[in-house]
Amino acid sequence: MVVVALLCCFFFYFVLSYWMKNKKSKPVTDWPIVGMLPGFLLSAVRRPHDSSTSTLRHFKGTVEFKSSWILNVDCVLTSDPMNINHILSKNFANYPKGSHFREVTDPLGDGIFRSDSDVWKAQRKLMLTAMHDKRFEVFSEKCTWQKVEKGLIPVLEHVYKLGMEVDLQELFQRFTFDVICLLVFGFDSNSLSVEFPEIPHEKAFDDIEKAVFTRYIMPKAYWKLLRWLNVGQEKKLKEAREIFDRFIYDCISASREKLSRSKSSTENDEEFNLITAFLVDEGGGQTDYTCENSNEILRDHAFNLMAAGRDTVSSCLTWFVWLVATNPSIETKILDEIKEKLLINGELRFSGTKELNALVYLQAVFCETLRLYPSVPFNNKSVVQPDVLPSGHRVDQKTKVLISFYAMGRMKQIWGEDCLDFKPERWITERGGIMHVPSYKFPAFNAGPRSCIGKDMSFIQMKIIAVALLWNYHIQPVEGHPILPKSSVVLHMKYGLKIRVTKRSG
Numbered sequence: 001m002v003v004v005a006l007l008c009c010f011f012f013y014f015v016l017s018y019w020m021k022n023k024k025s026k027p028v029t030d031w032p033i034v035g036m037l038p039g040f041l042l043s044a045v046r047r048p049h050d051s052s053t054s055t056l057r058h059f060k061g062t063v064e065f066k067s068s069w070i071l072n073v074d075c076v077l078t079s080d081p082m083n084i085n086h087i088l089s090k091n092f093a094n095y096p097k098g099s100h101f102r103e104v105t106d107p108l109g110d111g112i113f114r115s116d117s118d119v120w121k122a123q124r125k126l127m128l129t130a131m132h133d134k135r136f137e138v139f140s141e142k143c144t145w146q147k148v149e150k151g152l153i154p155v156l157e158h159v160y161k162l163g164m165e166v167d168l169q170e171l172f173q174r175f176t177f178d179v180i181c182l183l184v185f186g187f188d189s190n191s192l193s194v195e196f197p198e199i200p201h202e203k204a205f206d207d208i209e210k211a212v213f214t215r216y217i218m219p220k221a222y223w224k225l226l227r228w229l230n231v232g233q234e235k236k237l238k239e240a241r242e243i244f245d246r247f248i249y250d251c252i253s254a255s256r257e258k259l260s261r262s263k264s265s266t267e268n269d270e271e272f273n274l275i276t277a278f279l280v281d282e283g284g285g286q287t288d289y290t291c292e293n294s295n296e297i298l299r300d301h302a303f304n305l306m307a308a309g310r311d312t313v314s315s316c317l318t319w320f321v322w323l324v325a326t327n328p329s330i331e332t333k334i335l336d337e338i339k340e341k342l343l344i345n346g347e348l349r350f351s352g353t354k355e356l357n358a359l360v361y362l363q364a365v366f367c368e369t370l371r372l373y374p375s376v377p378f379n380n381k382s383v384v385q386p387d388v389l390p391s392g393h394r395v396d397q398k399t400k401v402l403i404s405f406y407a408m409g410r411m412k413q414i415w416g417e418d419c420l421d422f423k424p425e426r427w428i429t430e431r432g433g434i435m436h437v438p439s440y441k442f443p444a445f446n447a448g449p450r451s452c453i454g455k456d457m458s459f460i461q462m463k464i465i466a467v468a469l470l471w472n473y474h475i476q477p478v479e480g481h482p483i484l485p486k487s488s489v490v491l492h493m494k495y496g497l498k499i500r501v502t503k504r505s506g
């Protein structure tokens, strides 16, 4: 008995002193046998973004978690622009999304996010054709305006009149959910209204996203067991998938019906949504979407587009408003620019892209927001053939490659000594234009062949919302409300953004 007690004491003393010694020299404890990976995962579960940033700072941009034969998984975490260029562009074919990603993201079906190689290429072509169609650009602006006028402004008026506090993050999520439903299906979910209704398919969408993130960070055996037992997050996921799929399939049927009633595919030009574009497939793709058995792949396209375009935009808008509201000199400069470029005879006049593109300072503020708070904070890749990264780190088939876009914005080597400062001016050239920064240094919209298809559209959408919001209201974040990034696939605020609004007087 005494021997066992002594052995236990010795073991705890060993663990404690080992941890204390490592804690001083390294941000993550390097344990014998299991390596640094468990320590990193433990701290990453609680604070993935800050934990990876401090680890990467310590290891000068790239760190290798070599775990032992027990875990049989290696991981390379990087924020080094040369590595990013290599992985996302130069040696792109060697770094697909891979089987682990496919496994955890099965709700995405065979959509663009989850596919690689030729399937991905065909899907990208189809989406680019539809999204770069002039009719879609016009429709996208129209939908955004419609939501501002019939959704956002009435809700903010209500909030103002009642002197209420409101979670702006939630408002933006409702806004972007309604807009993406309109863009994909031509259907308005009307989730943004003064009643703050609970929309079952919106809630289902959120539940799916949450469950996928849990799968990402938990051991495979854990979530597979939950799925097998049909309990916890996996049970929720199953139910949410049923609700969301029902919604999507109903929308697809409605689109088919509407299309069969109209005389020609171009009759409804002002309602050029993406499902209709795929159904008429003017891009000349390989799939015949006119037949009913293409419903499943249409469902996958729709789901992937909603995942791509909803939370990314709402996350960026939320961080943007908080950063602007807490930096009054920047807010003044935005308002001065709006006055100078859009105010004619005392009225805001702008009809579209051309005027919005002239708002260079506003664009710089959005870029600076995404530099510090990228909507997609991580990217993850697998490895096909053994390779050596420009930083000298070796990778092979059992290595998971993790890129921290969040840490990149906080690296002195990339952005200089003032990397933590919110400074839109760094984006403006001497001639007053937007500074070109290579995407491997600023990959908020990804880099290389898989870069974001919705970038231009997002800037237009976000500028419309920013102008309408800042011109009409003064936003005050509620004092003492904590602002922290959430551990999620998209960089939400953990506790939302509680604000009050007052009206601007001329």
Ligand code: HEM
Binding pocket: 112, 113, 124, 127, 305, 306, 308, 309, 310, 312, 313, 316, 370, 374, 375, 376, 379, 380, 443, 444, 445, 446, 449, 450, 451, 452, 453, 454, 455, 457, 458
């Ligand atoms: C602020 C807004 C946005 C940001 C920061 C953003 C960022 C990104 C990032 C980082 C990726 C790469 C994801 C990965 O490979 O894992 C991506 C891909 C993609 N984005 Fe966006 N996105 C935004 C808005 C949108 C919108 C509004 C749409 C369209 C509805 C869209 C459509 C796509 C698509 C289809 C892809 C997949 C491209 C491919 O795999 O080839 N995005 N985006």
